[in-house]
Amino acid sequence: MMVLNKFFVEPTEHELEKASNSYLMSLIALMAGLPFPIINLLATLIFYVGNRKGTHFVRWHCTQALLSQLSLLFVNSYGFWWTISIIFTPEKISNHYIAYMLTAFVFNVFEMIATIYTAIQTRKGKHIEWWCYGNITNAICKP
Amino acid sequence: MKKIFLQISLLIILFFSLLGALNQVDWMRLFRVEKITKSTEKKLGDMFWNLYHSSKDEINNDSAHRIIDSLLMRICTSNKIERNTIKLHIVQSTEINAFALPDQHLVINTALIESCQNEMELCGVVAHEMAHMQLDHVMKKLIKEIGLSVLISITTGNAGAEKINEVIKLLTSSAYDRKLEKQADITAVDYLENSTINPAEFANFLARLGQKETLGSQYLSWINTHPDSKERAKYILAHSNKIAVKAKPVLAADSFSQLKKLLQ
Known part of the structure; x- marks a missing residue:
């Protein structure tokens, strides 16, 4: 699911730290704003906007982190509003609801593990491209 | 680009x-969701009823119970609701009120029964509270x-008496929000129509108490906590007009007046 590629320029220590931080940003936001999935996306987006004038390596990893958060936003938002409707409206807990929340949980766990792994590897100077997200990032983020 | 779309699709x-x-997995059964919810609801229902009951006199007159039970039975049978799950309580009180407690406890005050002109009006209130429960x-x-x-x-006995009293007050004197009230009214109309009871009687009851409400009365709890009675009467009539109801009598001719006498 992940490909270790060599980036065409050797990133500096400062770049490695910033690129790694883009992944950590989403994790910190996840802890701070677990019930509100939009917070994760906003935190990553702010970090992305802050680094949009950064070097290609930093921008590339900020984009990959942002894309991973963006896809989870739809999954988590749906789950979040479903839960709210169960609490405040006549909607009841159902098999579909539990199945959906478990699916969302599995995807979140995968994303979290991938984020932690990528943050560590990026800090070590390794360029990790995620399956699917890496290709989209390559298409969006040009040198 | 084709590869990206393929991967996104995958x-x-x-x-x-x-x-x-x-x-495909039956999570509700696996996690015993319904059992846990039902057991919490049962504990709460019994606890709140016992506490409310301790300060009020319950009417245990069999004849009175039988008459109201026949109204309940009519609504339950016509709407495929299990009668046995509803715990009916008639309470001696000067407050015009009826309310539902957790675990299907239906409490009707004697003043509310006395303020009804016929059994159909009482059926309207009962159907409304049953809708809240269902x-x-x-x-x-x-x-x-x-x-x-x-x-x-x-339920685990870790809450203070103040909190429990607050909950009882909430259940007996506060209304549900406007959306839930309307939903209960509309569902009550359906229940009544399925039971061949004319919902117009329920609307009349609301309109009549709505007029009393403008005059002001501290005993009109059921109306005071259910805002805009006149508006409610209007939409109940509007909804019920959609389906023609050939109303059938619920009780024998003098049963309702007999019920009122029994409660005096």
Whole structure:
């Protein structure tokens, strides 16, 4: 699911730290704003906007982190509003609801593990491209 | 670009395949969701009823119970609701009030029965409260106003008396929000029509008490806590007009007046 590629320029220590931080940003936001999935996306987006004038390596990893958060936003938002409707409206807990929340949980766990792994590897100077997200990032983020 | 779309499609297929596979499992049974909810609701219902009961006199007259039971039975049978699940309580009180407690406790005050001109009006109120119970409004209101953690602490005996009194006050004197009230009214109209009871009588009851409400009365709890009685009467009539009801009598000719006498 992940490909270790060599980036065409050797990133500096400062770049490695910033690129790694883009992944950590989403994790910190996840802890701070677990019930509100939009917070994760906003935190990553702010970090992305802050680094949009950064070097290609930093921008590339900020984009990959942002894309991973963006896809989870739809999954988590749906789950979040479903839960709210169960609490405040006549909607009841159902098999579909539990199945959906478990699916969302599995995807979140995968994303979290991938984020932690990528943050560590990026800090070590390794360029990790995620399956699917890496290709989209390559298409969006040009040198 | 083609590769990207293919990968995105695969990711979406993976998500829905996992969702589909997990949907096959009976999680409700596995996690005993219904059992846990029912058991919490039962504990709360019994506890609140016992506390409310301790300060009020319950009418245990068999004849009075039998008459109201026949009204309940008519609505339950016509709407496929299990009568046995509803715990009917008639309470001696000068307050015009009826309310539902968790675990299907239906409490009707004697003053409310006395203020009804006929059994159809009483059926309207009963159908409204039954709609709250069937639509799970009672527990939803409690969770919304009190919070699930406090409710669980009440069932485990860790909540203070002040909190329990607050919950009882909420259940007996506060209305549900406007959306839930309207939903209960509309459902009540359906229940009444399925039972061949004319919902117009329920609307009349609301309109009549609505007039009293403008004059002001401290005993009109059921109306005071259910805002805009006239507006409610209007939409009940509007909804009921859609379906023609050939009303059939619920009780024998003098049963309702007999009920009123029994409660005096």
